[in-house]
Amino acid sequence: MTDYLHDLQFGVFIAPVAEHAQSVVELAQLADVAGLDFVTVQDHPYQRRFLDTWTLLSVLAAETTNVRVAPNVANLPLRPPFMLARSVATLDILSAGRVELGVGAGAFWDGIVAAGGKRLTPGESVDALSEAIDVARAVWDVDGGPITYEGEHYRLQGARPGPAPAHDVEIWLGAYKPRMLALTGRKADGWLPSAGYLDLADLPEMNARIDEAAEEADRRPDEIRRLLNLTDDLGAEQLAQLTLEHGISTFILAVSSPDDVRRFAEELAPAARDLVTEGRGHGHIS
DSSP states (O other), X not given: OOOOOOOOEEEEEEOOBGGGHHHHHHHHHHHHHTTOSEEEEOOOTTOTTBOOHHHHHHHHHHTOSSOEEEESSEEGGGSOHHHHHHHHHHHHHHTTSOBOEEEESOOOHHHHHHTTOOOOOHHHHHHHHHHHHHHHXXXXXXTSOSEEEEOSSOEEEEEOOOOOOSSOOOEEXXXXXXXXXXXXXXXXXXXXXXXGGSOGGGHHHHHHHXXXXXXXXXXXXXXXXXXXXXXXXXXXXXXXXXXXXXXXXXXEEEEOSHHHHHHIIIIIHHHHHHHHHHHHHTTOOO
């Protein structure tokens, strides 16, 4: 059992359907006033029914006060990392430090290629993501001088860094396979899988891969926050178990109605927090 002792956080995952644009904004506003921590949006630029993720996140940040916003996860093959990092930093400044960056190596390659992206092999996509993290952090380091970066997938030749984000933006990776999990441990601030794409019984082994890679990179395993996208409305006991036994400390629920948001914020989140506090108080940690 592994509890990394992170504070619990809760957020929502809203489908950015263009024909329901106003409802998307209203759900985000409700999440904000209900006291949730995050509003996140998937990023599939080739999906004609979806709003553009970064334009939408900008509006959501402007229409809320406290909640943080993030792509869940940004489609790297269609968003060059230099420009993505600048978009993140700009919105972070304008929102007073309320932006985090979820990013993935890419999926749905037919759609990516149709929209002008390059098809990559699984190995190439992991390498590209690793390079993109380096590029993003270099862009945010305004004290680092001009950026020269010679990667296999991304090259910068004296690009000027900046602007610096308003806070230390966290980079979360949607990772499942061994190389992606290792990359998470080496370079990321958070691990953001979706429950629908993994077997919860595999969480110990997946956490172990992240932890081992972190230690090999001279990092502490508890430097990496463990998040989880949920499509099913789990009970408070299940959420607390995931925290106390597997270190999951941020839960992001797919919602489609105000009732979904209210129940998660007003019932499940407080109950899960109480159970985790009780469990930690009784030494239910490793």
